[in-house]
Amino acid sequence: MPIARFSPFELLLLKSRNQADTAGLLLLAWVLASKGHLADADRRRLTELARDFRHGHELEPIIEIAAQQDLGAIQLAAEVMQKDCCGEQAYPFLRQVIALAVADGKLASAHHHILRFLADLLGVSPSEFAQLFAEVAGKEFANPDDPSRTGYWQAKERHRQQQEHQQQERQRSQDRHSRERHSHERYSSGQQHHQRSGTGGSQRQHRHHSTQEPPPGDRTRRALAILGLEPGASRSEIRKAYRRLAQLHHPDRFFAEGEAMVANASMRFQKIKKAYDYLMQAS
Template structure:
């Protein structure tokens, strides 16, 4: 049979003087590879110390290399050899050695928590017995292993990552707050611009209304002067004056000259009605309101008469 078909660990078992000791070597090397803050040289020296009485008859380097490669098939084969060949007492001895190499220079790593429980199951060691062995050898209780699926575990064991993560979260939160403030400022500026535009529009409308009122006032003054001149002329030449008819008087009330068209009458009425409607003087005195009502009534009567006349 060609040896190329055997794995490195199977070849070690074939060459070993004691397959049990070789299997124990691999499992103890597996535990040592999961020790934290331990150099490669320290692992090799510790494995040599623990295996000084083993009868394997081969070098330790190949065993350490297989353990470092996390060769699970080799580890499973070693476990099967020990399950088949070791008695309960022998299994307890292996547990003693595994606990010793896992804890003699520091805290028990998370991986070795689970490896010790795997070995306890392998040798049918109950959890209570495992806890007792651990207490006797280390002087401290075997606590439940930390759960790497929990956030709290990685906050302790990868604090640098979480510091960066929390800093990034804080930066993003600050950026979001800054963006919200900027959007609020833009909205406030837009509201102020809208208010200013509304105020400017209202001011322009008031200015236009004031100019219209001034124009209307000038027109009334012109008519008044014209009427006064006509009266003066009629007074100076009474023999030539003829009393105006009702149509002429109605047109004069609307500020129109004789011969005005029906369209001009309507426009004049709307303009005069807007200027002299009593509702515009509701804040004035009762006397002013009464005068406005009388004036508006004359305008309305003149308009009704002229509309009837133009039919």
């Protein structure tokens, strides 16, 4: 007759001083491993918990089985636990499970399903488990997001669009400030050069200075900055800048992206139009 082969977890159960404790340790390790990996901090947490368990074997094999997500071993551990504790007897174990699941501050989606599975397995009703969770975690055990629902992805898309819009607004603000600073620096440099060339000069230089155009006012500088132009821009340059920006920021281009984007584009377009009208009248 062929010799029966035992799985690594079955061998641990055969060596264990208390099979329910060995099964409980595997389920706790499963909770930690469900995040995708077992970090050093997770290993330390499990080692500290294992001191109160009567398993009598090394902990590393348990960690390896959990890291491999061995569903056969996990199912066997669940069956062993189910026979040993049920109902209120399972409360201490479930408190340990909850503490591990929320150790990082946020309950992962996978943990939602594991916690519900273990509570149901050990005969603890949803309302009883919700109360246990609130006692341990200090917050409500809310329903997890459901990726199968359309609303889940719509909310994700709205969040993504809001982040993109905020990033675009920050970039536009930075670009605008950069243009205004550059324009101010050029204007200040021109003023200083003009003052140096005009002091102590001849009568001819004085006459030349008196006939120069006055520097642009604040409103003119703001309008030029909106159109991305430097002081002294010609009417032709103003028209070209306006046509380019009007096509880029016209609200009709953002219709498919929602009302918020259309409203923002409309405000930008109005600023561009007012700057253009003012500059054309002033020139």
